[in-house]
Amino acid sequence: MRFGMPWPGADVAREAEQVGVGAFCTGDFVDHDAYTTLAEIVASTERALVGPAIAYAFARTPYAHATAMRQLHATAPGRLFLGLGSAAYRINRDWFGVPADRPVDRIAETVDVVRAWLHAENGEKIRYSGEFYAIDADVRAPVLGRLEIPVLLAAFNKRMAATAGRVADGMIGHGLFTRSWWNDVVRPAVEKGMASGERTDRPLEQGWIITAVNDTEPERAIADARRMIAFYLTVKTYDPFVTHHGWEGPVEQLRGAFRQGDTDAMAAAVTDEILTEIAVCGTTSEAKEQLARRTDALPHDVGYFAPPSFLVGRKRRAAYARASLGLLDGPVPGTPAR
Template sequence: MRWGTPWPGAEPARRCEQAGAVAFCAGEFADHSAYVTAAEMAGATDTALIGPGIAYAFARSPFVHAASVRQLDRAAPGRVFLGLGAGTARMNRDWFGVDSSHPAPRMRELVTCIRALLDAENGERIRFAGDYYRIDADIRAPVLGRIDVPILLGAFNIHMLRTAGEVADGVLGHGLFTDRWWDEVVDPNLRTGAGRAGRDASALRRWGWVITAVDDEDPQRAIDDAKRQIAFYLTVRTYDSLVELHGWQDETAAIRADFAAGRDPRGLGRHVSEEMLWAMAVCGDAEQAGEMLARRRRLPDIGFLSPPGFLVSPRRRKHYVEQIINTFGRIGAVL
């Protein structure tokens, strides 16, 4: 596994690059845009790959995605990737005010349109007519020209994974992805999608987030933060199929009962078993973190080592980034 991190800021990122980080990604929420953050990355890095990881796909038109990527590519030529995620139906409806019905076929069309806009040569008319998008763009300015920007999908369920195999350049896996999930769900469905399109599934990128909390001075706190992050993710029913694959229904039910009852959220992590922790996180002191990495059979090709964010202060997250630099800089760029 080569490693990177979610964007930690300009100064820590420079030291991450020096320590061997090969990529940075940017999520987004109500107070930060993945594209604005990616622009900051472009100006503050020299060699690492940069990009949204993920940007909300349906909140923007194909044109806006493609124009943003083109501008990023001018600032960091050859280093840009685009990670797209569907988001939840509620977020799309209530936050973004857009239709997200039939997300997998909608994503297929969106990626196809973005690709057409990124592949277009100057003077080329861009046409697409589908069920969700219609484009007839005759852009009479010398601003186009083909650029090679990988598009990865934040895919979890089988339909989106097959879509990634069919039209995208790979997947950007969730921090909950386990070895079994990569082996038994991700890979088979990527192959199915790729087969539909006559593509080579082995050429697809398999990147992903890795929940990472390392602290030699207070390893138990790091473990607790990692457990709490896993528990928070599992409050969402989207991940039920992963829970069922591993037989973690009882632990997840206890997490959701406490969460629904409004009990102290800091206690949610007590329901996360050691089996769950070792399957989904890298945490504790540097020695244990190394052992947890060594036990994983299916780490992402590029793993974005992600400090927990749920009930973790910005100061504490910065501390975890420092620990990532110290720990993984010693191990090297390839783990």
């Protein structure tokens, strides 16, 4: 597998590529756009895989997703992937003002339409007739041509994982994923989706790894990792994950602390078991040992060293990104030759 990282900026990225980081990803939020950042990544890197992990699927039309990837392909052929996520119901409804019902069915169709645009050949109409999209495009300009850019879906629970196995080229796992969630829940669901779609090729796996390394202040890094985990677990979408691990008690505590605005109590509610199962944190040597123990709890293709972001400023996130490079002992297997 390759190790990667969320985009750390050009300076850290140059150092990261040199020591073997094989992928960079970006995403969407109110202060950054996935494709604008992706253009910066393409311009600042040479060999690594690059793509959004994830772009909000419904904030743009399938046409817009595909057009952005076509333009970037001209500069980074063979290096791109497209990760799409459905986002929360309220984000779609209240931020984007778009339909938010039936996200699993809607995103499955989105993948089909994005592929129709990516696979479009010159001189051929792009047609699609579905429940959510109807496309009948006759592009006369000779600018098309089939692009094989992998499309992945962010998947947490069983139904979305099965959909990724059925319609996408793979999936992107969440930073909360544990060994048991990967092996007992997610991968069987993906395989079930593959069977229903009669696919035989192995789906790609990418995933985030909550990573906080600080040799000078390891306690601060551990606290930041606990706080990040707690923040994620306030989301009720992840309740099946909580139940699967028997973590209802600690999660009830941290949600109560969150409602009170007590972020220290949120972090304190994350038990040592939860921290060990999810995060890689502490000193470099401690984090290396944790990573080595998690070999079967990592995505098969790309694992992103993801610094905590909840109540963590940009400078500290950049420091965590640079510190995570110490977890690599040289070129990562699968990294393109220099």
